[in-house]
Amino acid sequence: MIEKTGVFSVVGRPNVGKSTLTNTLCGAKVAIVSNKPQTTRNRITGVLSQDPYQMVFLDTPGLHKAKNALGDFMVKVVNKTVADVDAAILLVEPVARIGIPEQMLIDRIKGEKMPCILVINKIDTVEKEELLEVMALYGQAHDFTAVIPLSARTGEGKQELLRELEKLCMPSPALFPEEMISDQPERQLVAEIIREKMLQKLDKEVPHGVAVEIEKWQEREDGLVAINAVIYCERKSHKGIIIGKSGAMLKEIGSTARFEIQKLLDAKVHLELWVKVKEDWRNHPNQIRNFGYEDE
Structure with missing residues (x-):
């Protein structure tokens, strides 16, 4: 109690x-x-x-x-x-x-x-x-x-x-259900896991200029969760670095993220990642809010 x-x-x-x-x-x-x-x-x-x-x-x-x-x-x-x-x-x-x-x-x-x-x-x-x-x-x-x-x-x-x-x-009585460990929605947790893998695998300024948005989340009858996520970066040159030669870096980011997402959701996951450019988004308040960084 x-x-x-x-x-x-x-x-x-x-x-x-x-x-x-x-x-x-x-x-x-x-x-x-x-x-x-x-x-x-x-x-x-x-x-x-x-x-x-x-x-x-x-x-x-x-x-x-x-x-x-x-x-x-x-x-x-x-x-x-x-x-x-x-x-x-x-x-x-x-x-x-x-x-x-x-x-x-x-x-x-x-x-x-x-x-x-x-x-x-x-x-x-x-x-x-x-x-x-x-x-x-x-x-x-x-x-x-x-x-x-x-x-x-x-x-x-x-x-x-x-x-x-x-x-x-x-x-005081409990503020949250006792089984809850965080108030973050699963979509936000998944987006953060993807960003974490980029922070771990990319050097210098590139990972600081990325944001992740979950565009599709489908829970199929066979138990598989299909997720499409878009990685936004600030420069075209950064897009090439994130994708890597023949897509190798993006594949590595996706593979390590999918492994952890499966543990989080306790389900098989199909993860597709796309990379798009939004020039200098960190200096535009509207873009910041669109990515969920909004002061309460």
């Missing part, structure tokens, strides 16, 4: 491990992951229901200096999410330096007068002495509710963080 709930934003600079932490806390993949910054573009909701509590985690884009209209949208998502929750989880790297994104988030959290747990990620990459220095530095910057050293990749420190988060939960 769910007796108490808590809604927590997961915030930090790009590529600090917010999506990996969200997946680790939920015990399931609800957010795509890559080693490239700004992988997360929208707010992703992950849900953990574990008697007697339900925790809702809001994975956010990394706070960065926006270079286009899509970047402006992502920064707005971060700022809005910090204000809409019971507490914040500020995720930082084990580096004894408070950067501009971290200071901006600390200032915003102070302004909202909300509880905040500092999570120092990637502790498996540093020595204990370095970690103590980081903890001391952040302790001077803000009176955090708790400070948790953690590795989102290995799960070390996860239980300690959950115990601290449970203290911040309030008496």
Whole structure:
């Protein structure tokens, strides 16, 4: 029985491990992951229901200096999410330096007068002495509710963080059905999986300038799910890179995405990918909204 709930934003600079932490806390993949910054573009909701509590985690884009209209949208998502929750989880790297994104988030959290747990990620990459220095530095910057050293990749420190988060939960019935792990529609999850595979397989600027739209979704009587998806990129030269020589890259993206989509849907999947060009779409608010990146 769910007796108490808590809604927590997961915030930090790009590529600090917010999506990996969200997946680790939920015990399931609800957010795509890559080693490239700004992988997360929208707010992703992950849900953990574990008697007697339900925790809702809001994975956010990394706070960065926006270079286009899509970047402006992502920064707005971060700022809005910090204000809409019971507490914040500020995720930082084990580096004894408070950067501009971290200071901006600390200032915003102070302004909202909300509880905040500092999570120092990637502790498996540093020595204990370095970690103590980081903890001391952040302790001077803000009176955090708790400070948790953690590795989102290995799960070390996860239980300690959950115990601290449970203290911040309030008496309440469940906010989501207990079997739900995310509020994202299946179409959105599938589109994100396809984009994740491009982020993992393509270099430099190309994957940051792509968006994925599901054009067809047909569940056949024999149990097969037929999906047609369009990959939009910003330049004709990028289209050639995504397709690859004799279609090899597009085929590889489709093959790896289909494997994961089948696990998600628990069904056989026929996936067709097409590539189209929408010049400079990240600087056009209407195009951004068309791809589902719309501020609430």
